[in-house]
Amino acid sequence: MTSTIAHALVHIDGSFCEGGGQLLRNAVALSALLSKPISILNVRSNRKPPGLRKQHEAGINLAAAVCAAETEGAHFGSTSITFKPGKIELPKILTADPGTAGSTTLLLQVSLPCLLFSSSPTAPSLLTLRGGTNATQAPQIDYTQHVFLPFMKRHFGVDVALKIQRRGYFPKGGGAVLCSVPPVTEALPPVTLMERGPVQVIRGEARVGGLPYILAERMKNAARTRLLAGGIPPTTIRVDAVRETQEQAFGSGGGILLYAETSNGCVIGGSSVSTKGKAPEEVGEEAADELLRNLRHDGCVDEHLQDQIIIFMALAKGCSAVKTGPLTDHTRTAIKIAEQMTGATFHLEENPSGFVIISCDGIGYTPSM
Numbered sequence: 223m224t225s226t227i228a229h230a231l232v233h234i235d236g237s238f239c240e241g242g243g244q245l246l247r248n249a250v251a252l253s254a255l256l257s258k259p260i261s262i263l264n265v266r267s268n269r270k271p272p273g274l275r276k277q278h279e280a281g282i283n284l285a286a287a288v289c290a291a292e293t294e295g296a297h298f299g300s301t302s303i304t305f306k307p308g309k310i311e312l313p314k315i316l317t318a319d320p321g322t323a324g325s326t327t328l329l330l331q332v333s334l335p336c337l338l339f340s341s342s343p344t345a346p347s348l349l350t351l352r353g354g355t356n357a358t359q360a361p362q363i364d365y366t367q368h369v370f371l372p373f374m375k376r377h378f379g380v381d382v383a384l385k386i387q388r389r390g391y392f393p394k395g396g397g398a399v400l401c402s403v404p405p406v407t408e409a410l411p412p413v414t415l416m417e418r419g420p421v422q423v424i425r426g427e428a429r430v431g432g433l434p435y436i437l438a439e440r441m442k443n444a445a446r447t448r449l450l451a452g453g454i455p456p457t458t459i460r461v462d463a464v465r466e467t468q469e470q471a472f473g474s475g476g477g478i479l480l481y482a483e484t485s486n487g488c489v490i491g492g493s494s495v496s497t498k499g500k501a502p503e504e505v506g507e508e509a510a511d512e513l514l515r516n517l518r519h520d521g522c523v524d525e526h527l528q529d530q531i532i533i534f535m536a537l538a539k540g541c542s543a544v545k546t547g548p549l550t551d552h553t554r555t556a557i558k559i560a561e562q563m564t565g566a567t568f569h570l571e572e573n574p575s576g577f578v579i580i581s582c583d584g585i586g587y588t589p590s591m
Contacts, residue, residue, distance in 0.1 A: 391475020
């Protein structure tokens, strides 16, 4: 059961550091989970244009539906919001649809922490997330499927089932993703991840929908060439090209995800999305360059996973420690919000050679707190 203690309104400056949608998502998710009301000013003030977009509005409304929250200012263009959470009662069956190519993975980011915990065993919560599955400025659904969710299962024991019902490419969206979230009744375990281990295989898929197969093949070949030039042995690379049918994808578009699997169970990603005017070779090369960059710093997570795990480190019971590459603004923002909302303490050890050790004394959250 959730706490009945009345919490004072937590005031958050939406312009801090990254100053975008990620700050908003993390703050709202923790507000819903911890039953702490929040007020955010200067929402997305570091973006042009500032204020809420349709996907942020959909994310706030999704979190509000999970916890029966009262909201103010949760509309398109708003630069301030108030979120007053009620009680979370699981399981939930919910649908979120921004009506645009807004990212389905970002909708999952804001809702997952809220749905994770239950004071007694219940059936999984079911989410239908509509919008863009392979969108710009967000993790592709393939990244969530092959990098983020396997990390959550391996290190936190969170086993979310995800099914891509239909892909929706930038700029039209129209995709649909089904998620099943089984809640846990105990605190998450801490994670210690300090040695990546050598790369054993690099997998991936270059895919297109509504476009000729040859474009996916060109993406794949360009990525492979770039990886070889970066010193990756040819026998390590296993990348496929895929063309989806009209039933499998809405509209036309493409993208590529590469992910390296290491001997210690780490998964490091690199990706890119097709956009108008960008050659398939450029898309493939961007994904390969991102993967190679993340492999060079010897961290155990890549630059995108780095910020996504902060919330869960803060909620876990005990001390977590993860070796990463250089800190991103998204990660610094996630740490700031996690500390402000949960009371967890983070420590950063930034090495001159480029890697960082993020450690956290988590609060050991359980639903009865």
